[in-house]
Amino acid sequence: MITKMPPVVAGLLFVTGTTVVMGGVMTYNAGAVRVAVDENRPGGDHVHLFVPAVMIPPAMNLIPEKELQKHAREIRPWLPAIKIASKELAKCPDGILVEVIDPNEHVTITKRGRALEIDVKSPDESVHVTVPLGMVYSVAEKLEANSPPV
Numbered sequence: 001m002i003t004k005m006p007p008v009v010a011g012l013l014f015v016t017g018t019t020v021v022m023g024g025v026m027t028y029n030a031g032a033v034r035v036a037v038d039e040n041r042p043g044g045d046h047v048h049l050f051v052p053a054v055m056i057p058p059a060m061n062l063i064p065e066k067e068l069q070k071h072a073r074e075i076r077p078w079l080p081a082i083k084i085a086s087k088e089l090a091k092c093p094d095g096i097l098v099e100v101i102d103p104n105e106h107v108t109i110t111k112r113g114r115a116l117e118i119d120v121k122s123p124d125e126s127v128h129v130t131v132p133l134g135m136v137y138s139v140a141e142k143l144e145a146n147s148p149p150v
Helices: 007-030 053-062 065-091 133-145
Strands: 032-039 046-052 095-101 106-112 115-121 125-132
Touching (some): 032 053, 053 133, 115 133
Antiparallel strands (some): 032 046, 032 125, 106 115, 115 125
């Protein structure tokens, strides 16, 4: 037997479902920061983080203001270049931007889609970092806003 759902329950289900869908859409559109570090030894550590990029700029509000201003002041001279580079790289075709090969390490920085991917492979560990370019721009803006004028 099917019973009619109370309007309050139906409303709560609708709001919850809409929130989940919108969160998924925002994460998909903004991308995610991915960090994977794997030690290449028996019993080595494996650290894998996945953070939706839309969470990073608001999370910066949790950094104590004094610390945020200190780091913003240090990076201030490079913020215009970071903002321009992140905007322009988003328009570039995908491909390897930097590749360094030496006997102990292989490093690549690749533009793929709307993100930069940094890979470092060495005998000791493998590191993979993905950073959405839109998030880089947002973080640079936030740092610029928190950087006292020189």
